Amino acid sequence: MEKGFHVAVVGATGAVGEQILKTLAERNFPISKLTLLSSKRSAGKTLTFKGEEVVIQEATPESFEGVQLALFSAGGSVSKALAPEAVQRGAIVVDNTSAFRMNPEIPLVVPEVNEDDLHKHNGIIANPNCSTIQMVVALEPIRKKYGLKKVIVSTYQAVSGAGAMAIKEMKDQTAAILAGEEFTPEILPCGSDEKHYQIAFNAIPQIDKFQENGFTFEEMKMINETKKIMHMPELHVAATCVRIPVDTGHSESVFFETEHTGLTVTELKEMFTEAPGVVLEDDINNQLYPMPINSVSKNDVFVGRIRQDLDNEKGFHMWVVSDNLLKGAAWNSVQISESLVKLGLLK
């Protein structure tokens, strides 16, 4: 392979791992050697990267010898066990699980928002939750100029956020319903929870398990990660996270209140036109607004339906959509990797 870094991808066969490989290739990330790692079950299989076949190996501590950059996306327990091993062997880890996100020693990074936090890394950089990433990309340009006081978000999350098997479950259920056949839900809302519900032609107001305070972990991720990424512990954030029968592309209905007065819809639209990572899709006269089916395979965060609250001059509503597997996961991880190279942190 070409001149570059020895890169390892852990969880190469998963829904996000697949997108990481695709994105590394598309972005032509400088790779001198590519190591694909997975659980024992997938070891021995091969994947194609830029026309070359790469054999997948079982991930062990020794797998990381010589690795300079390790992209983890194989679940929290794998990251907890192996990320420190990779770091000990000299690698920088970009971790796409929730294992380290709220650890105060570990930066949680969305490059459009807090790229500078990468300088504080101690070997591991956490990639935020998918639904958080797209929201903070849209909120950051507002915070910069007008300050942010309050955010209330309701999500419309795609099934691929729960993995490739969940997508299969939705498609199988949908086919069964159209054919008038029976089926038994087995994965959603949350593989590790007790009860499973139909997602086809339904909406499930549970993503991840419940906490004692009545919020789900997914909701608390949006609340806590937003404050950490934006360096705003004082920000008021509330989230309701809902799974809907969409393959890929999370949508979010976001209400926000600015700190200062003076923001207008016209100015907001201008800000979004120039905001990094954002594509403005907002022309109601032509029925133009973001939709999940149009976000698939794109790295951008799409923003539309921007309007001022009718009772609160500091309040606004917007609709934010992005491919949860790309900006919500794979692309943000590769983007962090590119930032590490740019900042001279990956050597």
Add this chain to the structure above:
Amino acid sequence: MEKGFHVAVVGATGAVGEQILKTLAERNFPISKLTLLSSKRSAGKTLTFKGEEVVIQEATPESFEGVQLALFSAGGSVSKALAPEAVQRGAIVVDNTSAFRMNPEIPLVVPEVNEDDLHKHNGIIANPNCSTIQMVVALEPIRKKYGLKKVIVSTYQAVSGAGAMAIKEMKDQTAAILAGEEFTPEILPCGSDEKHYQIAFNAIPQIDKFQENGFTFEEMKMINETKKIMHMPELHVAATCVRIPVDTGHSESVFFETEHTGLTVTELKEMFTEAPGVVLEDDINNQLYPMPINSVSKNDVFVGRIRQDLDNEKGFHMWVVSDNLLKGAAWNSVQISESLVKLGLLK
């Protein structure tokens, strides 16, 4: 037929009309004569009511001779043309379209909230928009005891709200996608608007047409109707209305702020246990919460996911689900009719 009233159903062959007939039968509403009316196209067809075949007639002004109660559900233009004709001939009209809802002379009624407004009728009573009805049923017990200051709602609305043809469109699109076939969207988001989008495996943030202020008519219905029904012109209400690929059952993520402090989640749950028209489904330890598939064919409004905002002691979040064809339309119309009988207004 039995002792009772001469009832006319206008729009008997539509998605809501069908549910009105089913509900009139189930509730054993006192009907001495049933007149089924429709457009010229459906005239001559027959429908079965309580085992008897009834021939559908074309709706004309003269159709209402002798009618005591007319339930309209055939679109705004039909109501505007024929409801005054029915009233002139002595009928009371319960209108399920948006034609008269914001007319200050016409009561807009959800019996659990403002049954007394029926006394002020001048012949026509308007049935509110589906997404409004289920929300105000859940908000009313809170308003009564703690006052209401602010409501921010994001909806997850079912396709049947756009009629039986929209349901067919969603099913056909879904089958085409599963089979890898092409299709052309023709109805949603809004039959009368220019562009049409895929609803299968998608979320469309447009219901009804756009207004100049950036909100859709559906969103403005929720905002204005809520204030009118609850007699709270000062209430702050904001809505984002979204269509998702669900057959029947609207879901709503509702944030509300009370006027007074002191409300707790425990008390809220107790209030909902006793609230008319509400069924509490809120036990996160058993993953119990409302879902659209469980709401179908039921008259109740299901409430769950109740939790206090983490930053605002007067703020709460809840998830409200109801069958949009029943409490959202047919059942509320029949319920208004029952109230008219109970209050001695239907003679």
